[in-house]
Amino acid sequence: MSQEIFWVLLSKKLSGEASPAELKDLENLVLEHAEWQYAIQNLEDLWKQQPPKDDMQAEDAYMLHLHRMKEMNIAFGDMPEPLPAIIGKNRIRKWYWAAAASIAFALGLFAFNKFFNNNSEKTLVAREVNEISTRQGSKTKVELPDGSVVWLNAGSKLTYNKEYGQQLREVTLTGEGYFDVVKMKEKPFIIHTSNINIKVLGTVFNVTAYPEDKQTETSLIHGSIEVTIKNRPNNKIILSPNEKLVVYNEPGENGNTHLKEKEIPEKIPLVAIKQLTYQNNDTIAVEAAWIRDKLSFKNELFADVAKKMERWYDVTFEFENKRKENLLMYGTFTTETVEEALAALEFSFGFRYKIEHKKVTIY
Amino acid sequence: MHENEHIKRLLSAIALNNDQTACKELFLLLHSRLKQFAYSILKSGEEAEELVSDVFIRIWQKRDQLTTIDSPLFYFYTTTKNLSLNRLKKQKRQVSLSAEDWLVQMNSIYFNPEQLMMTEEIMRQIKKAVNDLPSRCRLIFKLIKEDGLKYKEVADLLQLSVKTIEAQMAIALRRISKCMHFDIKNSLHYTGIKK
Numbered sequence A: 001m002s003q004e005i006f007w008v009l010l011s012k013k014l015s016g017e018a019s020p021a022e023l024k025d026l027e028n029l030v031l032e033h034a035e036w037q038y039a040i041q042n043l044e045d046l047w048k049q050q051p052p053k054d055d056m057q058a059e060d061a062y063m064l065h066l067h068r069m070k071e072m073n074i075a076f077g078d079m080p081e082p083l084p085a086i087i088g089k090n091r092i093r094k095w096y097w098a099a100a101a102s103i104a105f106a107l108g109l110f111a112f113n114k115f116f117n118n119n120s121e122k123t124l125v126a127r128e129v130n131e132i133s134t135r136q137g138s139k140t141k142v143e144l145p146d147g148s149v150v151w152l153n154a155g156s157k158l159t160y161n162k163e164y165g166q167q168l169r170e171v172t173l174t175g176e177g178y179f180d181v182v183k184m185k186e187k188p189f190i191i192h193t194s195n196i197n198i199k200v201l202g203t204v205f206n207v208t209a210y211p212e213d214k215q216t217e218t219s220l221i222h223g224s225i226e227v228t229i230k231n232r233p234n235n236k237i238i239l240s241p242n243e244k245l246v247v248y249n250e251p252g253e254n255g256n257t258h259l260k261e262k263e264i265p266e267k268i269p270l271v272a273i274k275q276l277t278y279q280n281n282d283t284i285a286v287e288a289a290w291i292r293d294k295l296s297f298k299n300e301l302f303a304d305v306a307k308k309m310e311r312w313y314d315v316t317f318e319f320e321n322k323r324k325e326n327l328l329m330y331g332t333f334t335t336e337t338v339e340e341a342l343a344a345l346e347f348s349f350g351f352r353y354k355i356e357h358k359k360v361t362i363y
Numbered sequence B: 001m002h003e004n005e006h007i008k009r010l011l012s013a014i015a016l017n018n019d020q021t022a023c024k025e026l027f028l029l030l031h032s033r034l035k036q037f038a039y040s041i042l043k044s045g046e047e048a049e050e051l052v053s054d055v056f057i058r059i060w061q062k063r064d065q066l067t068t069i070d071s072p073l074f075y076f077y078t079t080t081k082n083l084s085l086n087r088l089k090k091q092k093r094q095v096s097l098s099a100e101d102w103l104v105q106m107n108s109i110y111f112n113p114e115q116l117m118m119t120e121e122i123m124r125q126i127k128k129a130v131n132d133l134p135s136r137c138r139l140i141f142k143l144i145k146e147d148g149l150k151y152k153e154v155a156d157l158l159q160l161s162v163k164t165i166e167a168q169m170a171i172a173l174r175r176i177s178k179c180m181h182f183d184i185k186n187s188l189h190y191t192g193i194k195k
Helices: A002-014 A020-032 A034-048 A055-071 A082-086 A095-103 A286-292 A302-313 A322-326 A338-349 B002-017 B020-042 B045-061 B063-068 B072-090 B120-132 B135-145 B151-158 B162-194
Strands: A105-111 A128-133 A140-143 A149-152 A157-161 A169-180 A189-192 A196-200 A204-209 A215-222 A225-229 A232-239 A243-248 A270-275 A295-301 A316-319 A328-333 A353-356 A359-362
Touching: A002 A020, A002 A034, A002 B162, A020 A034, A034 B162, A055 B020, A055 B045, A149 A157, A169 A286, A196 A204, A196 A215, A204 A286, A215 A225, A215 A286, A232 A243, A286 A295, A295 A302, A302 A316, A302 A322, A302 A328, A302 A338, A302 A359, A316 A322, A328 A338, A338 A353, B002 B020, B002 B045, B002 B063, B002 B072, B020 B045, B020 B072, B020 B135, B045 B063, B045 B072, B072 B151, B120 B135, B120 B162, B135 B151, B135 B162, B151 B162
Parallel strands: A169 A189, A316 A359
Antiparallel strands: A105 A128, A128 A157, A140 A149, A149 A169, A157 A169, A169 A204, A189 A196, A196 A225, A204 A215, A215 A243, A225 A232, A243 A270, A295 A328, A353 A359
């Protein structure tokens, strides 16, 4: 009986709930039971501990919160531009964007009619087009005329013509972009890639559409977007936050070899909706980690990781040992050099490599 | 409790001066706790994240009334609970008022072995003991030990009696301390052999 009272009194004492009389009772009980002293001491130590503060996580959440308020049109004084801050000012090296901007050649206003040549006739009048592109190993940030912001990952290209924002906001993307689109109900924002069109009203999402990849991915961070696949204009796919749409450009090439080509209607890509992937303790999805200067992957084939690393580090990969292409890998790199990253992967996943003049050979 | 006083100061800065820095400080101070509490009702990390944002939007919109709040920490938890339950209702999901169903995220209760004179094995056992507590007991333990709420406040929040809170806390402590008793026997045994 005294045992039960003891635990009630002790927990009250630790929580600061005990009255002076109760504290006295507790003292008397402990005098009778010296063997409890050790546990009391440890519990008191345990109690004094404060949970760790994850300020970075809270900072990110706060930026998203401001972003939501802005979307809901709730006035909050002079709000900071939300998305640049999502990156977290303590995590990004300030010189980075300046350097990236000088590396990326922003080619303004030159004639480019390929993307708008819908009826495949070359007689269309060439329109003035803005093109922004990035080399391998570099990234850049673009602000569009309406204030929407696009981060462009390595080896990517974004184009838009001068009618942008008049009735529609249309851009064309090759490669990978992270979009933060300003809400404008009457002017939908449309992204064209080689095999899908994405229509949005105002939201944050990531699109990966590298021509050399076997798939095109659209990852929604928040808001909602509508995706149409070029060969199936009547099928509209609405994505919810934390979902991604994966469109396989060449069905049956990898992993789907059991599907004979005859079974797949010609030119119609395979489509799947998947959940975004998160690394342990990370608040940002693997799919969008690159905007925070992180090269991140989880359960991906070495062959796919190698493509990411080629763009990230501006190197090329060759697999002398083809079996290694199928290693499943996970990892996150930030400031590591390509040598450090490879050494870490070698250690964890068991392969051998050599690197000479930006060429990585896996054997 | 001085945390409540600190929150009060921040709230009055928001109420009187529309102070955005205070708003941010408050958000950073409470975000993870409120998110975990919202998670225990909504059972979705993303929705819990949005819900914390909703709570702070409400705070901002009602900022002229903020100075009248007596126990601000409790106010935040109550608002989080009410908005969470509203959200469940709107989604026509089952609204569970019984704390039995409230989930507490594993490892949301924190111990740092380096600051304690305990072996890692003991720490592992303590963590396991906490995680093995019945979910209601674990939630009560977390709200009091980690989040700094009073017995009475937790009782109101979870619609339980203060006696129940006392009993649940006693259970939690007893189970945790069992791991430590184990340690004391072992170490006595060990020194016994040495002598």
